[in-house]
Amino acid sequence: MDSMITNPIYCGDFVYQRYYVTDTITGRMTENRGELPQYTIKDDHPAIVSREDWDAAQQIMNNRSENRKGSKKRRHDRKEFFNVFHCSECGAPVIHVRSSKGGVHYWRCRTAEKKYLEETCEVRGFREVSIEHTFMALLQEMKKDDGFRDNIRQALKELIPNESERKQLEQVKEDMQQLYYKLYDTVEEGEQQGGDPTQIKEITGQIVFLQNQIYDFENREQNCLEAEKDLEWFLEELEGIQEFKPDKERIEFRPDIFSKIVEKGVIHPDGRIVYDLKFGMQLTATGNEKMVWRLKMKRKARKKKK
Ligand SMILES: [Zn+2]
Known part of the structure; x- marks a missing residue:
């Protein structure tokens, strides 16, 4: 689920070469962490979630990872x-x-x-x-x-x-x-x-x-x-x-x-x-x-x- 939320495909952007093929026989893909140039094509296709929702989701994900260390408001137990x-x-x-x-x-x-x-x-x-x-x-x-x-x-x-x-x-x-x-x-x-x-x-x-x-x-x-x-x-x-x-x-x-x-x-x-x-x-x-x-x-x- 987390990988879906952080994948820009879902808000309509396509990042060209976000992944690249490291093994052409098996088709194994590796995330491109700067080894190859990346192009982002904004609003490339109809979004699966709206850009607003997607941005909001990124926000929540960021907060969540920060919250793991910091103080949290006490929520309901169940x-x-x-x-x-x-x-x-x-x-x-x-x-x-x-x-x-x-x-x-x-x-x-x-x-x-x-x-x-x-x-x-x-x-x-x-x-x-x-x-x-x-x-x-x-x-x-x-x-x-x-x-x-x-x-x-x-x-x-x-x-x-x-x-x-x-x-x-x-x-x-x-x-x-x-x-x-x-x-x-x-x-x-x-x-x-x-x-x-x-x-x-x-x-x-x-x-x-x-x-x-x-x-x-x-x-x-x-x-x-x-x-x-x-x-x-x-x-x-x-x-x-x-x-x-x-x-x-x-x-x-x-x-x-x-x-x-x-x-x-x-x-x-x-x-x-x-x-x-x-x-x-x-x-x-x-x-x-x-x-x-x-x-x-x-x-x-x-x-x-x-
Ligand atoms: Zn109802």
């Missing part, structure tokens, strides 16, 4: 929920809010909370405690479901790029290599005879298109590799989840599991949360509308006496 939930009704992000009396933590659709004039949404907020509780109940369901382990492993298998996709990628890399040669020639010719900016633009446009396909593929592959490891970790952790009766008691929330397995969640007005897991599976947690904060925490299981 950071695992940030940027995870969306509203089923309007699609807006679900944000953290705190009630004025009692300081209870809620998560609510941003549109509904901010009451924008141009758009409205009526979805209520749900208590953080409820979201945590129904997530733990969902984990318990997974644990008790006999077919779950096989099903989720199978779901992940289907996400992994297959042989024909791999072959396609090799072709894309080959095509891109050819385009780079063409670009070199065109730029060189241009230097001698005044140049043809439309042709350069056309070629760079094609390169950007192919480059994005390669990025997407590589991201996907990388994500799958990580997901495979995470899945085995998760299935092991699942075994250790304390059994409880979700209607009668609560157990401690597991933020580590939540952030390892949840890709995103869509919150519905009736209190359902539809989770997309990172392993290519969708599961629904129910009961967020219930007053679970009244339930007592279950005591940690003590070792049974023999």
Whole structure:
């Protein structure tokens, strides 16, 4: 993700020779750190994000790396929920809010909370405690479901790029290599005879298109590799989840599991949360509308006496 945010391609600039080929047989690319001249072609192609957004993202990235050392404002603890939930009704992000009396933590659709004039949404907020509780109940369901382990492993298998996709990628890399040669020639010719900016633009446009396909593929592959490891970790952790009766008691929330397995969640007005897991599976947690904060925490299981 970070490499996407810092790649100028996404704001419409194409930096010619940002990378160059160090091995012409494998097509291996190396970042150009001044070994070869770089040209930036501003507003070269339609931007994937606006220049403003892109500049803002750079700002945030810079601040973030500065903040790592320096002082930070204390944020809300349940950071695992940030940027995870969306509203089923309007699609807006679900944000953290705190009630004025009692300081209870809620998560609510941003549109509904901010009451924008141009758009409205009526979805209520749900208590953080409820979201945590129904997530733990969902984990318990997974644990008790006999077919779950096989099903989720199978779901992940289907996400992994297959042989024909791999072959396609090799072709894309080959095509891109050819385009780079063409670009070199065109730029060189241009230097001698005044140049043809439309042709350069056309070629760079094609390169950007192919480059994005390669990025997407590589991201996907990388994500799958990580997901495979995470899945085995998760299935092991699942075994250790304390059994409880979700209607009668609560157990401690597991933020580590939540952030390892949840890709995103869509919150519905009736209190359902539809989770997309990172392993290519969708599961629904129910009961967020219930007053679970009244339930007592279950005591940690003590070792049974023999
Ligand atoms: Zn909404």
